Amino acid sequence: MALFGSPTNDKRPVFLNLLQIHLPLTALVSILHRVSGIGMILGLPIVLVMFYCVVAGPSEYQSMVFLSSFTMSKVILLLILTGTMYHILAGIRHIYDDFAGTHALIHARYTAWLLMFAWVAWIVACIWRLWF
Numbered sequence: 001m002a003l004f005g006s007p008t009n010d011k012r013p014v015f016l017n018l019l020q021i022h023l024p025l026t027a028l029v030s031i032l033h034r035v036s037g038i039g040m041i042l043g044l045p046i047v048l049v050m051f052y053c054v055v056a057g058p059s060e061y062q063s064m065v066f067l068s069s070f071t072m073s074k075v076i077l078l079l080i081l082t083g084t085m086y087h088i089l090a091g092i093r094h095i096y097d098d099f100a101g102t103h104a105l106i107h108a109r110y111t112a113w114l115l116m117f118a119w120v121a122w123i124v125a126c127i128w129r130l131w132f
Helices: 025-056 058-067 069-098 105-131
Strands: none
Touching: 025 058, 025 105, 058 069, 069 105
């Protein structure tokens, strides 16, 4: 006899294909907020080196300008910028929900859509600024 019931009598479906599970937007926003936080931590050394090179002197600044002209460095910088902005926007959303006391599902969906729209607009602005 199993501790939590017999596995042969368990009729609940087991569906672990993550590519076919359709998450609600609010769950996706929450998961992306956590992922962007991890990305911020991983991108912190790059940002600190960039800040150091900017304030260290003219030769370090020119080397950072030269390194920033490559496409790969632009992609890395874009990922760091958009991840940080998403994390900030999602954090503001959470703080607003906590202080406003609006925990209705329709309000959560509305703010999730607003967050995603603002984030996509931020990505477009960053791409426009970095490449054009």
